[in-house]
Amino acid sequence: MNLRDTNLTQLSAQTYDVLVVGAGINGAVSAAALSKKGLSVAVIDKGDFAGETSSHSSNLAWGGIKYLESHEYLLVNKLCKSRNHLMQSYPSTVQEIRFLTTLQKGFRFPALIVYLGTLLYWIMGRFFTRFPEFLSSAAIEAREPVIDTSNAQGGFEYSDAFLHDNDARFVFNFIRGAMDNGAVVTNYVSAQDAQFIDNIWHVAAKDEISGEPIAIKAKSVINACGPFADAFNAELENKTEHHHVFSKGVHLIVNKLTKVDKVLAFFASDGRLFFVIPMGQKTCIGTTDDKVDSPNPVVTDADRHFILDNVNALLNLDQPLTMADVISERCGVRPLAVKGNSGSSDWVQLSRKHAVDVNTPKRLVSIFGGKLTDCINVGNEIADTIAAFDMPLPKPHAKWYGESSDAHKQTFLDRAALINLDALTPVYSSELLSTRLWRRYDINALQIIDEIQRDPQQAEQLMHNAEYIRAELHYAARREMITKLDDFLRRRSKISMVLRSSEILSSPGLLEACEILFGEQAEAKLAEYQAMIAQRESSK
Numbered sequence: 001m002n003l004r005d006t007n008l009t010q011l012s013a014q015t016y017d018v019l020v021v022g023a024g025i026n027g028a029v030s031a032a033a034l035s036k037k038g039l040s041v042a043v044i045d046k047g048d049f050a051g052e053t054s055s056h057s058s059n060l061a062w063g064g065i066k067y068l069e070s071h072e073y074l075l076v077n078k079l080c081k082s083r084n085h086l087m088q089s090y091p092s093t094v095q096e097i098r099f100l101t102t103l104q105k106g107f108r109f110p111a112l113i114v115y116l117g118t119l120l121y122w123i124m125g126r127f128f129t130r131f132p133e134f135l136s137s138a139a140i141e142a143r144e145p146v147i148d149t150s151n152a153q154g155g156f157e158y159s160d161a162f163l164h165d166n167d168a169r170f171v172f173n174f175i176r177g178a179m180d181n182g183a184v185v186t187n188y189v190s191a192q193d194a195q196f197i198d199n200i201w202h203v204a205a206k207d208e209i210s211g212e213p214i215a216i217k218a219k220s221v222i223n224a225c226g227p228f229a230d231a232f233n234a235e236l237e238n239k240t241e242h243h244h245v246f247s248k249g250v251h252l253i254v255n256k257l258t259k260v261d262k263v264l265a266f267f268a269s270d271g272r273l274f275f276v277i278p279m280g281q282k283t284c285i286g287t288t289d290d291k292v293d294s295p296n297p298v299v300t301d302a303d304r305h306f307i308l309d310n311v312n313a314l315l316n317l318d319q320p321l322t323m324a325d326v327i328s329e330r331c332g333v334r335p336l337a338v339k340g341n342s343g344s345s346d347w348v349q350l351s352r353k354h355a356v357d358v359n360t361p362k363r364l365v366s367i368f369g370g371k372l373t374d375c376i377n378v379g380n381e382i383a384d385t386i387a388a389f390d391m392p393l394p395k396p397h398a399k400w401y402g403e404s405s406d407a408h409k410q411t412f413l414d415r416a417a418l419i420n421l422d423a424l425t426p427v428y429s430s431e432l433l434s435t436r437l438w439r440r441y442d443i444n445a446l447q448i449i450d451e452i453q454r455d456p457q458q459a460e461q462l463m464h465n466a467e468y469i470r471a472e473l474h475y476a477a478r479r480e481m482i483t484k485l486d487d488f489l490r491r492r493s494k495i496s497m498v499l500r501s502s503e504i505l506s507s508p509g510l511l512e513a514c515e516i517l518f519g520e521q522a523e524a525k526l527a528e529y530q531a532m533i534a535q536r537e538s539s540k
């Protein structure tokens with residue numbers, strides 16, 4: 001039986017301490033924290049892990065510099081602390097990056113005032129990152145000639161952090177951690193309804209692949225449904241203090257535009273922050289920030305034009321970017337927490353604070369809003385909340401997050417050196433193989449080294465430019481619950497972000513990848529993916 005089938009059968013086999021509904025970042029950290037602290041945990045998601053908002057972010061772990069403008073000093077202070085903690089805990093994954101910021105003439109503040117803001121930000125960040133620098137227009141252009149400084153008043157460079165692989169992979173590693181702690185986790189299982197009877201939650205769930213019903217019992221439930229949290233609470237007839245409003249955000253991925261690996265930051269034509277973010281050999285540009293009513297957003301031509309028009313106006317490109325240059329798109333809604341029914345009129349000002357609402361008699365917890373940056377705080381807060389339900393944590397002080405120790409890393413690097421792993425790095429790769437494998441798999445990267453040692457062909461790339469080797473596919477097939485091909489291409493890896501669908505579908509290695517991932521179902525899963533791409537293209 002594969003991992004998913006095994007876990008499916010276990011979902012109904014016992015009464016869990018906690019059922020986490022939703023496996024975006026908030027559900028993933030809740031599950032990782034609670035399972036490590038000794039509770040029995042089940043996790044379900046109606047789609048793939050991080051299949052919604054948590055795979056559409058800007059991939060930044062940032063202290064929220066823009067909230068200084070709305071004087072939210074406490075929030076910035078807290079986010080800076082969270083960012084620093086993430087950088088310390090995940091030195092290979094969450095890394096400092098410079099933001100080269102250009103201010104246009106006529107901007108609402110003079111550049112020097114904004115620069116003083118970055119100094120305050122740096123101080124609130126406890127001097128953890130490099131010092132911010134004030135820059136003239138000429139200095140900006142010297143650092144990155146692609147920036148059009150003809151209308152610039154100057155700018156500055158300061159630091160924040162980014163998620164090196166991508167958001168979905170970051171989330172998945174918490175999910176995998178929860179599984180390693182004994183949690184029973186399954187993707188493509190939706191919670192349809194739930195009733196609290198005799199102090200136990202009886203959740204009616206559905207396997208979205210087979211259509212079969214599944215009955216799950218748990219002493220407590222965490223509603224981590226992100227943008228769908230209100231809908232799930234409505235199913236449960238659970239009245240909450242908070243609810244969500246949605247802000248749609250779109251990013252476009254294009255070929256690499258910049259010389260330097262820095263985030264280029266601007267204020268777009270609508271006055272809001274606009275980023276040009278390095279993504280390996282590609283560049284991610286965006287984002288939009290528009291109020292929408294639906295949690296299921298789509299990219300419109302207006303979104304595409306907004307982003308392309310801004311980037312063409314702000315950069316000196318040889319040729320203006322057009323729709324034809326877009327390799328892939330990301331589109332999600334930010335679930336923003338508001339209290340009661342307020343907030344709809346001033347939603348642009350809404351900060352991205354999270355809120356946790358607790359229904360103590362029913363042991364039901366709902367998570368609203370939040371950021372990837374704040375994920376460790378969310379995990380800790382949820383563990384404390386569950387413990388307060390008279391459900392003591394068997395190992396309250398167990399540490400549930402963070403990269404393995406330097407000693408473990410050295411063990412991996414020594415093994416990598418023994419087989420001369422880095423010599424196998426493909427020429428077009430943006431980094432050494434040992435760097436990438438450690439970051440993605442931590443100490444489990446030793447399993448990949450074992451495979452390569454057994455069979456050197458395991459170090460070969462299967463798809464040109466994909467930065468993914470055969471041994472990783474075998475590893476993914478065993479441990480990463482790849483249920484659909486898109487799970488692998490879009491969320492465990494970022495292949496479908498950096499390669500066009502046409503390149504992926506014509507890649508000679510694709511069928512072999514499917515065979516490794518799905519065995520005898522390979523052709524059916526490939527056909528399912530082809531149909532998904534065809535449908536997406538036809539709806540553009």
Ligand SMILES: Cc1cc2nc3c(=O)[nH]c(=O)nc-3n(C[C@H](O)[C@H](O)[C@H](O)COP(=O)(O)OP(=O)(O)OC[C@H]3O[C@@H](n4cnc5c(N)ncnc54)[C@H](O)[C@@H]3O)c2cc1C
Nearest residue numbers: 022024025026046052053054058060191226249371372373
């Ligand atoms: C454009 C954009 C840029 C952003 N940039 C950043 C950034 O740079 N840095 C940062 O820190 N944050 C950023 N954010 C915010 C961050 O991405 C979100 O706050 C975070 O991902 C929300 O996570 P979540 O777990 O609450 O929701 P989600 O990731 O949406 O997860 C909810 C999950 O619940 C599942 N679900 C829903 N209903 C059910 C059900 N009935 N049964 C089972 N499962 C269900 C869904 O399938 C989904 O997987 C950005 C957001 C956007 C949209």
